[in-house]
Amino acid sequence: MESQRSFLIIGLALVSFLLWQQWQADYGPKPVTPVTNEQRVDPVSEGVPSSGSNANNSDIPAGNEDVPIAQNSEATPAVKQDRTIRVKTDTLDVLIDLVGGDVISANLVDFPVKQGAKEAYSLLRTQNGLYQAQSGLIGKDGPDQSASGRPRYDAAQSEFVLAGDTLKVPLTWRNDAGIAITKTFTFTRDSHDVEVTYTINNGSSQSANFQQYAQLKQVLEQENSSGNMFMPTYRGAAYSTEDDNYEKYTFGDIEDKNLRLATKGGWVGMLEHYFVSAWIPPQDQTNTIYSRTLKNQFAIIGFTGTPISVASGDSATISSELYMGPKDQDKLAQLARGLDLTVDYGILWWISQPLFALLKFIHSLVGNWGVAIILITVVVKGAMYPLTKKQYESMARLRNLAPKMQQLKDRHGDDRQKMSQAMMELYKKEKVNPMGGCLPLILQMPIFLALYWVLLESVELRHAEFFLWITDLSVKDPFFVLPVLTGASMWLLQKLQPTTVTDPMQQKIMQFMPVMMSVFFLWFPAGLVLYWLVSNVITLIQAKIIYASMEKRGLQTR
Structure with a gap:
């Protein structure tokens, strides 16, 4: 799966989740004033x-x-x-x-x-x-x-x-x-x-x-x-x-x-x-x-x-x-069993609690919650690097198979059953997993949502300063600098990563995706936008390293 499509899926999933949350609040039972x-x-x-x-x-x-x-x-x-x-x-x-x-x-x-x-x-x-x-x-x-x-x-x-x-x-x-x-x-x-x-x-x-x-x-x-x-x-x-x-x-x-x-x-x-x-x-x-x-x-x-x-x-x-x-x-937790669960991380509490423990430990070392968010992002992205590398290599191998895939289409025409069987045989022969690019996304989305709830629910981040104009990581960036930088980093990722999308409508959606996400991020807590920005920057660096390694091995990266 292309990374641009990954951004689209992440954005749509996140927006759908937030819309559902707001629908519950708007159309639930209304008590009397x-x-x-x-x-x-x-x-x-x-x-x-x-x-x-x-x-x-x-x-x-x-x-x-x-x-x-x-x-x-x-x-x-x-x-x-x-x-x-x-x-x-x-x-x-x-x-x-x-x-x-x-x-x-x-x-x-x-x-x-x-x-x-x-x-x-x-x-x-x-x-x-x-x-x-x-x-x-x-x-x-x-x-x-x-x-x-x-x-x-x-x-x-x-x-x-x-x-x-x-x-x-x-x-x-x-x-x-x-x-x-x-x-x-x-x-x-x-x-x-x-x-x-x-x-x-x-x-x-x-x-x-x-x-x-x-x-x-x-x-x-x-x-x-x-x-x-x-x-x-x-x-x-x-x-x-x-x-x-x-x-x-x-x-x-x-x-x-x-x-x-x-x-x-x-x-x-x-x-x-x-x-x-x-x-x-x-x-x-x-x-x-x-x-x-x-x-x-x-x-x-x-x-x-x-x-x-x-x-x-x-x-x-x-x-x-x-x-x-x-x-x-x-x-x-010391007062009564389960009372600590009032810090409500939702169904992803089993991810959020370890992430918060790690975030708190890093903060004890650096003394700044914004720096702690940056460092935990480095740790999370570093831990996911092997999966990210597999994703990019899988995408590269799929692109290298493009001429052979076209030959299969020319040979089997509209016979979808034979086309499907031939594709599976080709994947098996070339040792390519067509779903190899999806695994990092499947892992990234829960981690993103889990960290979202950590930054939203943890009272330790209330009124926590970062630097300069970011005086409270629990509320939106007052000057919207971080959302704009996040949109710019997404645009750079789009330019760096090649795409095989040929549908004009999908191409337009991909082009406007950084703008759409920047608009959404305007209302997000500054700490969460900081995490996403740093994550994008690290992804850019990792992509450069992975592409350089693949080119040395003769894999097509574009």
């Missing part, structure tokens, strides 16, 4: 799951409202003053609602919202699309299922600041029966993982039953929530069970059907480009994963834990973990 609600604190309206004595028979209530913090500018300050506390660490700036003890805001201190900005990226938030991490205790004696509403915790102070390696933020609650609960958030330096622990002291005259729950709640519709055709990103829910390490569950899925899965361990999460929030229950216990929507405005995914009974005069401890931060594969 939410409206502002008045503030409420009853458990049913907050989407708190119900629980009977048997957790497997519990169900999610059919409440028709939820309780976001009031989203207008006048109501929010009052809420902060009256019922929130602030926790500041080296990685997180968090607001916790004392009613229920929910995390209603989480700013990622070490990730600016834009490159060079002082404002931190808001993962959990009360404005610009509500997104919260709720948790509590349900069951017969659970305060979050009380008829009087969710519990109002007390805190010793309104602001906590991390000074050492860890910071404990205790919230206390007690009822008239003598049941006391301390909900403690434990923050750790250089970590986006927060441990949430409930210490239950039963001072009542009878045993008490509790069940932990935790859930992530988010508005269904946001502007630009799914990226665009050339930067498709996933915003939605995901979960893990004992049988499935990682499963996406889109907002459309949540609207269509509520989850209810019992599993040992597991986790639930909400994903967006580069960042994830996740609740991780005790991994040695049986938990129930659930989902639901509220008034067609909010999507919820969460878990309920194993019910416990605390005898009169006894105490018990229940805990879970809340992660709010970047999709750091190494750290996520």
Whole structure:
């Protein structure tokens, strides 16, 4: 197969893939845009799951409202003053609602919202699309299922600041029966993982039953929530069970059907480009994963834990973990099985993960992600050189057979069966594989797509500088220099490599292919275009070397 045809196939395959991605985003289920609600604190309206004595028979209530913090500018300050506390660490700036003890805001201190900005990226938030991490205790004696509403915790102070390696933020609650609960958030330096622990002291005259729950709640519709055709990103829910390490569950899925899965361990999460929030229950216990929507405005995914009974005069401890931060594969893998798969490389993850590991290793040596992309391209193209050499030699042998092929056509005329048999005999006699030029393309396409997802999904490349005008490898080249150079390199490859295409239409398509690809590359991440440009330059050098070697052996190269 000619290299020009290879470029055409690669381009058409890539464009088809991206068009399919965009079609899914444009014509998939469309959730309803939410409206502002008045503030409420009853458990049913907050989407708190119900629980009977048997957790497997519990169900999610059919409440028709939820309780976001009031989203207008006048109501929010009052809420902060009256019922929130602030926790500041080296990685997180968090607001916790004392009613229920929910995390209603989480700013990622070490990730600016834009490159060079002082404002931190808001993962959990009360404005610009509500997104919260709720948790509590349900069951017969659970305060979050009380008829009087969710519990109002007390805190010793309104602001906590991390000074050492860890910071404990205790919230206390007690009822008239003598049941006391301390909900403690434990923050750790250089970590986006927060441990949430409930210490239950039963001072009542009878045993008490509790069940932990935790859930992530988010508005269904946001502007630009799914990226665009050339930067498709996933915003939605995901979960893990004992049988499935990682499963996406889109907002459309949540609207269509509520989850209810019992599993040992597991986790639930909400994903967006580069960042994830996740609740991780005790991994040695049986938990129930659930989902639901509220008034067609909010999507919820969460878990309920194993019910416990605390005898009169006894105490018990229940805990879970809340992660709010970047999709750091190494750290996520340490928290729970399959959580690192939220860095979603798709079906080619088995190629993308080793490529990312290699890219990260090279970066540790050179300290620049752009240079690392160049070097990994050299490594990949170098590893594929033997196949590339076979491709070019196969093409050359096919061209050398052109006179004999013409003789076969003259001899057999329109008898396709005899012509086909004669061609196969000729290939066998001359030891030529007509498909020999396709193998490098078959290998190159998955590698290209795998590296595409690496450069798209890896948070390490967010705001990563290269040099001069390329200050962020995760977005398009602001001056389109790299796409133009890539188109020029493709044009040079066309001039260098001979073609046997005689059809005028195919010739025109081949001539315009560099222009078409340059246009597509205008919206690609600069890191990906850099990879493609360097790949083309290396291919040009390899072609020169291979052609020189073939000419020495008497093979026709043109």
